[in-house]
Amino acid sequence: MRKLIVLMMIVLFAGLTICTFAAAEKAEDNYKLYCFQCHGTKGSGGGINASYLTTAPRDHTSAADMKKLTDDNIFTAIKEGGVAVSKSTFMPPWKSILSDAEIKDIVKHLHGLCKC
Numbered sequence: 001m002r003k004l005i006v007l008m009m010i011v012l013f014a015g016l017t018i019c020t021f022a023a024a025e026k027a028e029d030n031y032k033l034y035c036f037q038c039h040g041t042k043g044s045g046g047g048i049n050a051s052y053l054t055t056a057p058r059d060h061t062s063a064a065d066m067k068k069l070t071d072d073n074i075f076t077a078i079k080e081g082g083v084a085v086s087k088s089t090f091m092p093p094w095k096s097i098l099s100d101a102e103i104k105d106i107v108k109h110l111h112g113l114c115k116c
């Protein structure tokens with residue numbers, strides 16, 4: 001019985017670990033698919049569209065800039081767009097494409113980019 005419980009805990013732990021990695025990978029894929037064109041392939045703000053915008057896309061690799069934003073602020077900016085956080089309309093809303101869970105995973109991904 002005890003061995004069975006230990007085995008079940010190992011399986012559960014392995015499952016949770018795999019889910020965490022899968023979520024992180026999905027967030028990176030979503031970022032590449034939807035955010036690269038403005039925020040750049042490294043997230044530093046120099047995407048292919050950036051030079052056509054009157055407001056520069058946020059540099060997601062800048063710890064100094066990203067530290068000024070709370071997770072709620074980042075979440076709202078991604079879900080509802082720049083306007084919802086009194087920023088540029090060039091930052092589009094993603095709520096019709098990304099689920100709340102996917103946006104939360106992207107917020108974590110952004111913390112990885114700025115290492116903050």
Ligand code: HEC
Pocket residue numbers: 030031034035036037038039049053055056057058069073074077078082085086087088090091092094106
């Ligand atoms: C069409 C260009 C464009 C795309 C695509 C885009 N952004 Fe942005 N984003 C911007 C611009 C421009 C700003 C700067 C807004 C400002 O400072 O007024 C911005 C700002 C942000 C901010 C900072 C908001 C704040 O409060 O300062 C975050 C976070 C962000 N974008 C995340 C994302 C994510 C995640 C994606 C992909 C799902 C994405 N953006 C796609 C243009 C874009």
